[in-house]
Amino acid sequence: MAIVEVEDLRKTFSVTRPRTGARGPLALLLRERREVRAVDGVSFRIEPGEMVGYIGPNGAGKSTTIKMLTGILVPSGGLVRVAGLEPSRRRVELARRIGIVFGQRTQLWWDLPLCDSFDLLRYIYKVPAERFRANLAAYVELLELGPLLDTPVRQLSLGQRMRGDLTAALLHDPEVLYLDEPTIGLDVVVKERIRSFLAQLNRERGVTVLLTTHDMDDIERLCSRMIVIDHGRLIYDGSLEAMKDRFGGERVLVIDLEEAAPPVEVPGTRVVKVDGPRQWLRFRRADTTAAEVVAAVAARARLRDLTIEEPEIEDIVRRIYSGAAAPIDTH
Amino acid sequence: MAESAALYLRLVRAQIRAQWQYRASFVLQLFGAFALTFVDFLSVLVIFSHLPYLAGWSLGEVAFLYGTSYIAFQFADLTVGQLDGLGDKVQRGDFDLVLIRPRGTLFQLLASDIALRRLGAMAQAGVVLGFAFSLVNVHWTLGRVLVLLTMPITGFLVFAGVWIIGATTTFWTTRSMELVNSVTYGGQFLTSYPMNVYGAWLRRIFIFAVPLAFVNYFPALYVLDKRDPLGAPDFVRFLAPAVAVALLVVASRIWRFGVRHYRSTGS
DSSP: OOSEEEEEEEEEEEEEEEOTTOOTHHHHHSEEEEEEEEEEEEEEEEOTTOEEEEEOSTTSSHHHHHHHHHTSSOOSEEEEEETTBOTTTSHHHHHTTEEEEETTSOOSOTTSBHHHHHHHHHHHTTOOHHHHHHHHHHHHHHTTOGGGTTSBGGGSOHHHHHHHHHHHHHTTOOSEEEEESTTTTOOHHHHHHHHHHHHHHHHHHOOEEEEEOSOHHHHHHHOSEEEEEETTEEEEEEEHHHHHHHHOOEEEEEEEESSOOSOOOOTTEEEEEEETTEEEEEEETTTOOHHHHHHHHHHHSOEEEEEEEOOOHHHHHHHHHTTOSOOOOOO | OHHHHHHHHHHHHHHHHHHHTTHHHHHHHHHHHHHHHHHHHHHHHHHHHHOSOBTTBOHHHHHHHHHHHHHHHHHHHHHHGGGGGHHHHHHHTTHHHHHTSSSOHHHHHHTSSOOTTHHHHHHHHHHHHHHHHHHSOOOOOHHHHHHHHHHHHHHHHHHHHHHHHHHHGGGTOTTTHHHHHHHHHHHHHHTTSOGGGSOHHHHHIIIIISOGGGTTHHHHHHHTTOOOTTOOOGGGGGOHHHHHHHHHHHHHHHHHHHHHHHHHHOO
């Protein structure tokens, strides 16, 4: 059974703003109400143990969805179920079974040593003493927090604090973990450490993870599946590989010839650049395969070396956002 | 219930530890609050340097009102005054952090950001109360002792109820706390003086709308054995506990309504 079920989920906010054309003091009086559909009929299911990237441009409706999944916000329509509970009605009960980490906000007690925060959370979440001790020991070791336990949170670096926040969100053994931009602002080394921790957590404890991020490396490294939304609507749900196939668009074959030559003509490709003996051939996945192109080139010229450039996942996502790629029907 | 109380104390102790890290500033604030509120009481002394009685109340009697009002108010400020920051929390989205924890929303807010420097102001109120008892001659009976002992509690509950209701408005308009403070902080000032010095419409507000007259005025009439210059029936003097409980029930309903509004609009 799915641990997260979302069906035709909707959230409409009504915002008031000055009526168009009204200026100055008039703008305060002449206001019009407008409905904003932050989430507009989104459906998906997440099975236990999945690790899913939930992405979309700013204002796409990502946080609004997460807020409805955690019970912070009440949906305007549709159905949400997390761990079998309806979040908006069973907020307190659900809170004990989920964990949340906000990359830009800490849940830790700013002026107290890190270990005090963990201790307070133990009582807030009513974690049995035995479990608490075992979990704390495990996470402190995995995230190398030992030397930091007595440091006030305000003195921790962003990366150290993030490790602390991750531990704080996991002490009560949540079945689902929501991560909102967990690697934002961190350096490469810390990012990598957090990613490998999350991968291990998912693998060894089977925690279901839903991750929002703008860093596509997070997705590539961690998520077998990604859900893309924009303007409150779901525009992609599937594996990263399938997304590359479907939206990947053009790949580039870079060839090094024995000597400089005029642009090689191969059906289904286009030479986009020539630099001495090196040439760049662009082709679409749909038209031909890399193997066919290489064979065709080898038949026409003497090859010394070649590489294939895959489109950056960022580019694909940008193309999807900008509407270059047609939305797919997921029902 | 007992478990929640234990958690509350645990969270408060954590904040004492946190604030104790800034020892010097903590101690200074404590004394600052103590000294500042004394200046407040000077205004009472100034009035009585010109008049023997204020609307039929002696200096000792007004000092009694002042002291009981202050203790009740400062206790409320200490335990629920942090709700003044709710508007900011709502605006910054920090209220979400409260909603993702498996505890009541009001409980979590009240268990955080406690301003312990208020204890300084409470100490001052105790001193003023001692001064009041040195001037007035109370004929102690069991009833009077009981009413006196319940006054800080019921007064505190009335102030707390008003505060919670006021803070709830910030779910709709994040900047309304200034207005609310004029009722809470202003109420503390107004209840330092007898109700009968005010005009009829203001009195009616403090009896029926924002029932601050029950913080100290009505119970004080009983303890000091005074006739009500306003002519309220005698049983009103004993209504404070009932008013306090009723107000808290209303406040918790309104709070829940406010949280529901937040959860449907998100800001």
